[in-house]
Amino acid sequence: MRSCEHSRGVSKSHEGVLAVSDSSEPVHPPSLATRYDALYEGSGFGDAPKFYRWIAALADPGRSATVLDVGCGAGGALAAFAEREVPAIGLDFSATALSHAQTALRSSRGSPPRLLRADGTRLPFASNSVDVLLNLGNLEHFADLAAGIREMHRVLALDGRAFVLLPNLFYSGVIWRVLWGGEGPNHHQPIDRFATRSEWQAWLEWGGLRVERTLPYHKGKRWKRLLPRAFAWHFLFQCTRGVPNDGPPPPAPLGRTEPGLDRSIGKAPPSR
Secondary structure: OOOOOOOOEEEEOOOOEEEEEOOOOOOOOHHHHHHHHHHHHOOOOOOOHHHHHHHHHHHOOOOOOOEEEEOOOOOHHHHHHHHOOOOOEEEEOOHHHHHHHHHHOOOOOOOOOEEEEOOOOOOOOOOOOEEEEEEEOOHHHOOOHHHHHHHHHHHEEEEEEEEEEEEEOOOHHHHHHHHHHOOOOOOOOOEEEEEOHHHHHHHHHHOOEEEEEEEEEOOOOHHHHHOOHHHOOEEEEEEEEOOOOOOOOOOOOEEEEOOOOOOOOOOOOOOO
8 A cells, every 4th residue: 555644733532533733723713614514414425335335336447546535525435445345544624424424434444544534625635646546526515626627637646547537518407407596506505516427528628637537427327328428417536647737727607606615716726
């Protein structure tokens, strides 16, 4: 396993969960983590186990690989990798989400997954240290979209792979919402962003993630496979490490943002 050297201090928080301290200003406002703590106290988020098993099968890492799930939530992907006896690392800024993950993963086979409480836009890992990086339905909710992509590029190994799941602006269900109610997409989170497949790809590649292939995801609804790929619910982007673009970012995705939370619009962070 490649070394995951921490660039910031680490201290114990919840039992079995490491909290990463950072003396610099956090990219995500503290109020955003508090909101997600409250959301995880309720219904929380996540997908069916078969979805995470699909991701683990696509990644198919060796047992010595460093696997990092950014925004791991309640640990669904970590459990799927544990079934393959691959001890993935789960990172989230919500202490409540990590507490749920810790409970859910107690019966995992092999070495238990490692859980870290940290900001996804300031990953506590050395550059080029992660073999398989997951960001499944989280990036579109980051306060700083640009910083989130640049950090994934930074920590991804030269021969590593990233799997990024992002929502489609023109999902078939959204089209029905517009036709029948005049309302656009809404995932009911503090920050929501939506874009087409090509628009998301432009953002990922601007930030240094080269898209190798894109797979449609229909959330288990088989009949929707009959529809054109452009109407998929989400797109799964399989990426390798590319070269960041030092120019301005692509046009901002369509979305809803509570005041004061979005820091990425019109801002290009310095290249690494």
